[in-house]
Amino acid sequence: MDNGTVRIPKPSNMDATIVTLDTSTMATPEMSSAGPTIPASEHVHHMTVSDISVLVLYFIFVLLVGLWSMWRTKRDTVEGYFLAGKDMVWWPVGASLFASNVGSGHFMGLAGSGAASGIAVGAYELNGMFIVLLLAWVFLPIYIASRVTTMPEYLHARFGGCRLRLYIATMYLFIYIFTKISVDMYAGAVFIQQALRWSLYPSVCVLLAVTVVYTVGGGLAAVIYTDALQTVIMFxxxxxxxxxxxxxxGGYKGLLEKYPNSTPTIRDTNTSCGLPRSDAFHIFRDARTADFPWPGVLIGMTIPSVWYWCSDQVIVQRSLSARNLLHAKGGSLFASVMKVLPLFMMVMTGMISRVLYPDEVACADSAECERICGNPVGCTDIAYPKLVMELLPSGLRGLMLAVMLAALMSSLTSVFNSASTLFTMDMWSAWRPHATQWELMIVGRTFVIFLVAVSVLWMPIVQEAQGGQLFVYIQAVSSYLQPPIASVFILACFWSRTNESGAFWGLMVGLVAGVARMIIDLVFPEPNCGMPDFAPPGLRLHYLYFSIVAGMLAAVTTILVSLATTSPSKEELGGLLWSTRYKPLTRKLNHHDQPPDGLGDVDNKNGVKMLELTVDDNSHTSGHVECRACSAGS
Incomplete structure (x- = not known):
């Protein structure tokens, strides 16, 4: 120790008590700032002219691809703008599914969690590679047969009424604005600060500006084509x-040998803080004491994963844009194969970062972590940018910054477009059921601008958030709020007895349980390593176990209320269930729809022909359902 700093083979003349870093006198190249509140420190490796050139070329190329897609696709109809004209082939659909899922939060969060606890966090990716196949083979045929544009619209078509549709649309928008957008912008801002030493708002505003240009102008087609480009760059x-x-x-063998010894110099020897986990290379861990208990990984992780891959608007909208069911399945297969990569490219890479830079990435002393990255909780989230700035040569650093920007922009464009679709088709149309196509197009584009404004206003909250806990927090929130929605969608698609009352009260009971658990977490936050836990016994149920409880609670409530109330008539369920997906639709279409040409003439047993005809039929424009009860004010 010298003046309270870590003894590492690099000179340092900075006292540990200094909060504002003086980069003019600091000679510690390893000391970098990941937190938005601390100025970025000096690095040995600076962004060079070649790095900046790669970035500029990247932005130009992305804009050109977006403009090209805007020129070649039909964007003057609701279907053309929100579903890319239903003309996408398998490879851009699959690339967009992967790019929409893997944002900058994945690069930063997965690498950080890998550095902190090992490979178990990769279970989220391995789980997703199977669940995404359920979308194309099980859920998508139902959505296609029901001729819907959004997931809230499907619930309205399935159950009638408006409260389910408006509740789901509002919940999805809330999740998008305050979790997906904020997490990706925070992670992208941390990376940019590490690399370019820009302040928070200019970097975020530039990214949002470029993102909005082709999202507003090009609709889903521009988003999917740019996602395909950015998937190649990310890979x-x-x-x-x-x-x-x-x-x-030293290869995987070297990682196995060195990770257990990646302990920081400064740590409390009386605790286990800062020590690598003994089960770091195990995905299935102890059911009672582990950070990822194996029953939670198998069941609790799967329930919100079903929501994300099979009923989240961002994901389903990309599959609905496919030319036909065959291309949608091909896209899901492509995305499934790509989901193997994050375990190696992000999780294990984060573990390597801890091995190479344990004093910074694995810091265990609050004061030391505050000095290194501005976050007293820990600095594992700097694992990925630390590798980029230290290991890559000039030019490749610019490429990797482009990779992070690609991940950030892919995620943001996906959320912006899907949130715009939800607002336009499920909320605005409920208020103005006879809105013209032109009005819906203007509203959809304007809402994207509104999302950008809200996102920028939300940045102070993200700026003050604890980056080391952000990724785990988002997973916990997913386990609190998403399982009830997943349960209702599963019952809606596969149990004909499910009715509107059962679905609504199942969602409400699940929401109350999830919000109550979130309040408990706020009142009794998870203590830092080495600190006492003041939560009453029994309240610290792991969030993956709570996911199981919330999903089952919503499912049981939905079933009991549905059995106690009026059963839907079989005549109302044509084309809305797995068992009725080949039957003609019986719900009333509004003035935006036209009857599905030839649908009634197809043999109901010929499922493939029926589904392909439904997807390829461009005579209708949206599958939009008029919500008369809402427009009447009820």
């Missing part, structure tokens, strides 16, 4: 960094 850049990282650590 190439992450592959390069992964290869260099494994070479640096």
């Amino acid at each position: 190439c850049g992450a592959l390069v960094l992964m290869t260099i990282s494994f070479v640096e650590v």
